[in-house]
Amino acid sequence: MVVTTMAEELAAHRFFRTIPSDLRERLAGCARNVVFAPGERICVEGTHASGFFAIRTGRVNVGIYVPHQGLQVLETRHAGDVLGFSWLFPPYRWQIDAVAGERVRAIELHADCLLPYLEEHPAGGYLLVRMFAQEMEETIQSTRLRLLDVYGRDRVHAR
Amino acid sequence: MSTLAEPRGPGVAARGSMTPIPHRVVDVVHETRETVTLTLEPVSDGIVAPVAGQFTMLWAWGAGEVPISVSALAADGRLVHTIRDVAGVTKTLCASRQGDVLGVRGPYGCGWGIDAARGHDLVIVAGGIGLAPLRPVVHAVLAERSEFGRVSLVVGARTEQELLFRAELDEWWHRHEVDVRTIVDRSSPGWSGSVGVVTGELVGLEIDPASTRAMVCGPEVMMRVVAQHLTDRGVAASAIEVSVERNMQCAVKTCGHCQVGPFFACTDGPVLPWDVVASLLTVREL
Secondary structure: OOOOOOHHHHHOHHHOOOHHHHHHHHHHHOEEEEEOOOOOEEEEEEEEOOEEEEEEEEOOOEEEEEEEOOOEEEEEOOOOEEEEOOOOOOOOEEEOOOEEEOOOEEEEEHHHHHHHHHHHHHHHHHHHHHHHHHHHHHHHHHHHHHHOOOOOOOOOOOO | OOOOOOOOOOOOOOOOOOOOOEEEEEEEEEOOOOEEEEEEEEEOOOOOOOOOOOEEEEEEEEOEEEEEEEEEEEEOOEEEEEEEOOOHHHHHOOOOOOOOOOEEEEOEOHHHHHHHHHOOOEEEEEEEEHHHHHHHHHHHHHHHHOOOOOOOOOOOEOOOHOOHHHHHHHHHHHOOOOOEEEEEOOOOOOHHHHHHHHHHHHHHOOOOOOHHHEEEEEOHHHHHHHHHHHHHHHOHHHHEEEEEOOOOOOOOOOOOOOOOOEEEEOOEEEEEEEHOOOOOOOOOOO
């Protein structure tokens, strides 16, 4: 059996691949492996955002619950993605609901451990916030593209 | 850098072949609410057999003529076209019934580089009706599966209901010979697949940039985003082919309606290498 350290697992994840090893070691100290069964809720809108998840395998449906209609899925996060931005900013409350679309293996990183360290080490904090900003930009761009409705009837031809 | 002087596919039909050849509709399949697949059979003599990625000009009598890609390569001179009703001529074509007669010119344009993809991994990305021109590629790959490396098919659509060739996608998925992934812009009750843009599904694909070729067809914005994603991951721009759609009217490089800079989509394309066409697709109004 091959035993890998948490730092090695982080290094294998797309999001953390490029960060310096000393920061990765520090992040590993705030991380743990988690598994979610299909349909299991990973985070709940309005509750305390205690950290974020780096998805290793599986698919997470992100959306908002609408009364009598259930979860309205707005986007899917895949292996290699991170899930959760709310841990970074007050009031540290989840803005979304997330449910495992299939069996999900992820690394959970805890804000209580991370935030004090990042406050004290601005270089590492700046780097991590930049990485999250890039993820947010990609999410916003994805949303823009869908608002454009590129597959809509007014914008494509008949082929 | 690719050059269009290289032989990249079958040549254009002879310039003199401007007369539509009558074909009878022998089968009509309603794929989605607004998309129909027609199988046509020549009334007498047919046209030259098309290859994957080529198109014909379909003429509905009294309505007009539009370019439509072949969506399958049939035997015995039959033609298979999948058409989306975007009003005008396409509305008339989509309303065709068995026994109706349509005019056909072609086939025209350059097809997909299937031969160039042999021995390589292949990433096929289709958006909306863009799956129609790529379906013959999937058929060709499945017919000679051992000729290709890892093959992935990523299909994007507005909703689950607008996914084309649903039964065939399920069949391909169950065969496990091609990694089939679907993603929709908007979820609907019962949809258990992914929601987002096609690049969301590409993120999870293992890609060996050195041995990967890609074929992309869909709305131009989508093709741009996909090509950017692939080149960011190291895939050579010359290894990415896109199918450019323009207002084709004559289909024989005469009228100029489909000109894209120095190229004509009808004869130099519609399938063009990304390194040749990338800079042109960001020029406004081109």
